[in-house]
Amino acid sequence: MTAPAPAGTCLGRAAAPLCAEHAGRSGICVLPDGRGAFAARALLADAAESTIDAQYYIWRGDMSGTLLLEALHRAAQRGVRVRLLLDDTNTAGLDATLAALNAHPNAAVRLFNPFKLRRWRWLNLLTDFSRLNRRMHNKSFTVDNQATIIGGRNIGDEYFGAGDGMMFADLDVLAIGPVVDDVSTDFERYWNSPSAYPAERVLPAADPRAAAALSSSASLLQRNPAASSYVEALAHTQFVRDLLAGTLAFEWATTRLVSDDPAKALGRAPRAAMLPERLVRILGEPTAELQIVSPYFVPTRAGAGWMESLANRGIRVCVLTNSLEATDVAAVHAGYARHRGPLLAHGITLYELKRAASGGLSARGPRIFPSRRGGSRGGSSGSSLHAKTFAVDRSRVVVGSFNFDPRSARLNTEMAFVIDSPGLAQAMADAFAGAIPADSYAVHLMDSGRLQWIEQQPGSAPARIHGTEPGTTFWQRGAVHVLSLLPIDWLL
Secondary structure: OOOOOHHHOHHHHHHHHHHHHOOOOEEEEEEOOHHHHHHHHHHHHHHOOOEEEEEEOOEOOOHHHHHHHHHHHHHHHOOOEEEEEEEHHHOOOOHHHHHHHHHOOOEEEEEEOOOOOOOOOHHHHHHHHHHHOOOEOOOEEEEOOOEEEEEOOOEOHHHOOOOOOOEEEOOEEEEEOOHHHHHHHHHHHHHOOOOEEEHHHOOOOOOHHHHHHHOHHHOHHHHOHHHHHHHHHHOOOHHHHHHHHOOOOOEEEOEEEEEOOHHHHHOOOOHHHOHHHHHHHHHOOOOOEEEEEOOOOOOHHHHHHHHHHHHHOOOEEEEEEEOOOOOOOHHHHHHHHOOHHHHHHOOOEEEEEOOOOOOOOOOOOOOOOOOOOOOOOOOOOOEEEOOOEEEEOOOEEEEEOOOOOHHHHHHOEOEEEEEOOHHHHHHHHHHHHOHHHHHEEEEEEOOOOOEEEEEOOOOOOOOEEEOOOOOOOHHHHHHHHHHHOOOOHHHO
């Protein structure tokens, strides 16, 4: 079957008049809700007529991951060219499934920076740590070269409100318009890089039983009532309701893709070409305000010094990251904790997200923060921040895979959109003024040098003051203290 030209697909015909009306700008639709973010990917996959290019750091073999793999397989069955590029560090248990997808004549799978030993993966680290410590952290899902989704979400139940355990409060954006070409070009760069290995060179031969499990005749929806229930719930998401009603709103803005050279994964990218330096050149120095949302916030001495210099010049700097009770990586929290006192002493505002999933990170106007209300099937044990975004001077917003930590800066490859949108930037400012303090602990520095965690209470009740990190044990705090003394920032 000959695939139609992307511009002649249904997606192309739908996007063309909108893009013509906003020449030179891209249409951005924020996806703050996990279920809506899953629905967007699934609907795009089922609408694909020409190509699907997906690039991810993590792709779980759980319910949502299996549903999306089946959607890719259905697309390949229709004659769509499907390419799946996965970082290999999180593919354990998926070898047979990925080999089966790769065996389809219309599909191809490549593994980025793969592990040679498939069964005992940790043994690879003993002999090849320097290479394997560098990973592809990029996340994108592009269909017919007409629509793309990028942001913080990997593929897995915890990102899409599909499980009963810890849920991630995360953020993606769906984009149409000229920036989609940039994402497609960037995908080609990674797909053809020396670190991207065809699956047949790494994985065992495809098992026919795995191929049958991917086919529509043996779909997860038919095998698993929980999957059917989840898919039914997607129809009630705001994204799907807006899409069906024809009221899906786009923020039209000049949007630039900033992405690391895949040579960074080989240690060969010059510092000036790395994403942090390029972002600084594009954004310039803040003149009034900087707001950062980062789940793994490890500023290092240099980064902390830069933020302190901004604060010393009267620039308001606000940061939202995970509290110790909410983080899923205690070592990263240790890398952040050592900087809290000096940052607070310079007037920088720090919020730490609570684990309790009682509220929602939303804002007046365009919603840019992920909602934690209705994000799971009701049994969630809490939530952890995973969104990666920051805003400068209420005029520009950055959304992507980049964490404010040394690993994102120097080791992993990353990608992000720089969106010139006062509307989205104002939504972020509004959230820092209202919703974020309600869902977080505000960290305060006392005159004695000790820290306090201030927790807002409902209504007019007085705030609750914690003298130690809330929701944690002595042993958790002790472990973080020990880790904070170790010189491991470069690994975080």
